[in-house]
Amino acid sequence: MTLPENWQIRIIQLLALPGLIVAYYLWLFHNGTLMTTCGVNELFDCGQVSGPTAPYSSIGPIPIALIGMIGYIVIFLLTWLQDWVVFIDDYMPELIFAVVGLAFLITLGLTMLEFLVIHAFCQYCLVSAGIVLVMFILAILYLRSDRKG
Numbered sequence: 001m002t003l004p005e006n007w008q009i010r011i012i013q014l015l016a017l018p019g020l021i022v023a024y025y026l027w028l029f030h031n032g033t034l035m036t037t038c039g040v041n042e043l044f045d046c047g048q049v050s051g052p053t054a055p056y057s058s059i060g061p062i063p064i065a066l067i068g069m070i071g072y073i074v075i076f077l078l079t080w081l082q083d084w085v086v087f088i089d090d091y092m093p094e095l096i097f098a099v100v101g102l103a104f105l106i107t108l109g110l111t112m113l114e115f116l117v118i119h120a121f122c123q124y125c126l127v128s129a130g131i132v133l134v135m136f137i138l139a140i141l142y143l144r145s146d147r148k149g
Helices: 007-030 046-050 064-081 086-090 094-117 121-148
Strands: none
Touching: 007 046, 007 064, 007 094, 007 121, 046 094, 046 121, 064 094, 086 094, 094 121
């Protein structure tokens, strides 16, 4: 069995779906619509990180979780539209690297904020960070394979 030429893109596309679900869950939690089972101990407490009253859970009036949802939707649509829009297909290695790279930098900054400032971690945020990390590695592999080919 051989992998399709753009296998990295297809995995990124698939990973965008659970990422969107996690971000949506965090958005519901942030809005107070959903109570979550995050408070394991002082180190792992989503309430301190992304809860309705958490000081770093929003940028102004915009919840971080909403930004994550938008990011995952953009990544999914970009990978899906590759099959339909020639311009996107022509520049896909650079586009996906730029978009996922931006998501990675934002995620890295937020994870460092959890570690250095808040001194607590949100398990769901860490799952999202793991998804973005895998997407970023796949985007690098896709960019490198396109440069070789």
